[in-house]
Amino acid sequence: MYVLARYGREDLALLYVGRTRRGSLVECVESVAPPVPREEKWVLIVSTLQGCPVRCRMCDAGGEYRGALTGEEILAQIEALIAGRYPDLKVPVPKFKIQFARMGEPALNPAVLQVLRQLPQKYDAPGLMPCLSTVLPRGCESFFAELGEIKNSLYTGGSFQLQFSLHTTDPDRRRELIPYPVLNFSDAARLGERFFQSGDRRLGLNFAAAQGCPIEPAVLADHFDPKIFAVKLTPLNPTGRSGHHQLSSRIDPRTGAGSEELVEGLRAAGYEVILSLGQPEEDAIGSNCGQYVSRFRHSQAMVQA
Numbered sequence: 001m002y003v004l005a006r007y008g009r010e011d012l013a014l015l016y017v018g019r020t021r022r023g024s025l026v027e028c029v030e031s032v033a034p035p036v037p038r039e040e041k042w043v044l045i046v047s048t049l050q051g052c053p054v055r056c057r058m059c060d061a062g063g064e065y066r067g068a069l070t071g072e073e074i075l076a077q078i079e080a081l082i083a084g085r086y087p088d089l090k091v092p093v094p095k096f097k098i099q100f101a102r103m104g105e106p107a108l109n110p111a112v113l114q115v116l117r118q119l120p121q122k123y124d125a126p127g128l129m130p131c132l133s134t135v136l137p138r139g140c141e142s143f144f145a146e147l148g149e150i151k152n153s154l155y156t157g158g159s160f161q162l163q164f165s166l167h168t169t170d171p172d173r174r175r176e177l178i179p180y181p182v183l184n185f186s187d188a189a190r191l192g193e194r195f196f197q198s199g200d201r202r203l204g205l206n207f208a209a210a211q212g213c214p215i216e217p218a219v220l221a222d223h224f225d226p227k228i229f230a231v232k233l234t235p236l237n238p239t240g241r242s243g244h245h246q247l248s249s250r251i252d253p254r255t256g257a258g259s260e261e262l263v264e265g266l267r268a269a270g271y272e273v274i275l276s277l278g279q280p281e282e283d284a285i286g287s288n289c290g291q292y293v294s295r296f297r298h299s300q301a302m303v304q305a
Contacts, residue, residue, distance in 0.1 A: 001026065001076040012279055018080065020073040024050050024066070027103050028077040030085075034279065041095040042085075046077040048112050049104025054135055054180040058167075058208060058242040061103040069104070071111035075118065082123065091125035097161075101133040105180075107140040116150050131161040133206065136188050138181040148195045162195060163204035163232065164188055168213035169220060177213065185223040192228060202230040202272065209250040210236045215262055217269040226270035233259055234276045253277060 001018040004025075008014040013031040020026060029045040032038045050066035052059070078098060082089055098119070100106040116130055132147070151160045167177050171184070183191065192203045205224060207215050220231070236242060236249035251258045256277055266273045 001073075001080045003080065016077075016080070018077065020069070020076055022070065022073060024069055024073055026050070026069065026073065026077055028081060029102060030081050038085075039093060041097070042091070042093045043097045043099060044078060044081050045099045045102045046074055047103035048074060048100050048106045048109045052104045053108070054105050054137070054178060056135065056165075056167075056241075057177045057179070057245045058210070058236055058239055058247055060239045060241050068109040068111060071114040071118075074100075074111060074115045075122070078115075078119075079122075089123050091123060091127070093125070094127045095129065096125050096127040097129045097131050099131040099133070101131065105135055105137060106132050107134045107137050107143045110143065113143065113146050113150060116147070117154070120154050129159050129161060130155065131163065133163040133165055133204075135165045135178050135180065136183040136191070138183055141191065144191055144195060151195070151200070152197060157199055158201045161201050161204065162192075163206050164192070165206045165208075167207055167210070169216045170214045173213045177210075185219070189223040189225070189229075193225070196228045202228060204232045204274075205229050206232045206234070208234050208236045209259070209262070210242075210247045211250050213250075215266075217262075217265040217271070220266070220271070221269045226272070230272040230274065231266050232274045232276055233262065234278070251275075251277075 001020055003016050003018050005017045006014060011032065011034065013029055015027065015029050018026050018028065026047045028047060029043075031043045031045065033041055033043070047069065049068055051064050052061045053065045079089070082091060085091075100112055106112045112132070119125075119128060119130065147162070151162075165178075166174065166185075166188075168174050169185075174182075196203060205220065209215060215233075220229075233251065235251040235253040236247060238249075242248075249258075254277070256275055259275055263273050263275060
C-alpha cells in the first residue's frame with residue numbers, strides 16, 4: 001500500500017489514506033487509548049470495502065461505493081501499519097487489536113474471512129485480538145457461521161471480539177439509521193447464541209446513542225441473554241452525515257452526562273455495560289469512519305478542477 005496522506009497525533013490516533021496496487025483508495029488508523037501506552041495496547045482499524053453500501057445515517061463511509069477490497073488489500077493496510085512500528089513484523093504488545101471497523105460492513109466481504117485465517121500465521125503477535133463490528137446484513141448468515149468456525153479454531157480463550165451495531169431498540173428508528181436489510185433482534189440473538197462458546201468474550205451490543213433513538217433495556221432483555229451479550233454505549237460522533245440528518249448525541253462525549261439513567265437501567269436488567277468515551281480531539285482530526293477519504297477525494301477533485 002502506498003501512503004498518500006497521514007494526519008493526526010502520535011499520542012492519540014494517526015489516520016492514513018493509501019492506494020493499493022489495484023488502485024483502491026483505502027483508509028486505516030492506528031490508535032492508542034491514553035493513559036494506556038502503546039506498548040500495552042495498540043489498535044489498528046482497517047477498511048474492508050471501498051465506501052459502504054449500507055449508508056448508515058451517522059457514518060461518512062457511505063459515500064461513493066466502489067466495491068469490496070481483496071484480502072491482499074486488507075492485509076496491505078495491516079502490514080503497512082505494523083511495519084511502521086515493528087519492521088520485523090513481531091508485535092510484542094499484550095493487547096493488540098485489529099478492528100475490521102473502518103470503511104465498510106465487513107460481513108459483505110468474504111475476503112475478511114480469508115484475512116482472519118492468515119493473521120496468526122503472518123505475524124508473531126501473542127496479544128492479537130481481531131474485532132469485527134457489524135450491522136448484521138440479511139443474507140450473510142453463512143459468513144457468520146464460517147466466522148464462528150475460524151474463531152473456534154484460531155482465536156480461542158476470548159481472543160476474538162464480535163459486536164452488533166444496533167444503535168436503537170426502536171425498529172422504525174433502526175431502519176432509518178441503518179437503511180439496509182438487516183436481521184431483526186430475534187434472528188440476531190439466535191445468531192449470537194450459535195456463535196458464542198464458553199470461554200469467549202461476550203458479544204457486544206453497540207449503541208451510538210442519539211437523541212430521539214430509544215434504547216430500552218426491557219426490549220434488549222426480551223431477546224439478548226446478558227450471559228452472552230454485553231452493552232457498549234458511545235456518544236454519537238459529529239460526522240458530516242449525522243449533521244445532515246440532524247442527529248445529535250444523547251451522551252456528552254467529555255463527561256458521559258446523559259448516560260446515567262440508561263446505564264442504571266441496563267445494569268438492572270443484568271447487562272455488563274461499557275461506557276466508551278473517546279478523546280474529543282479525535283473528532284477534531286476527523287478520525288471517524290470515512291471522513292478522511294472524503295476530504296482527500298474532495299481536495300483532489302478541487303485540484304483537478
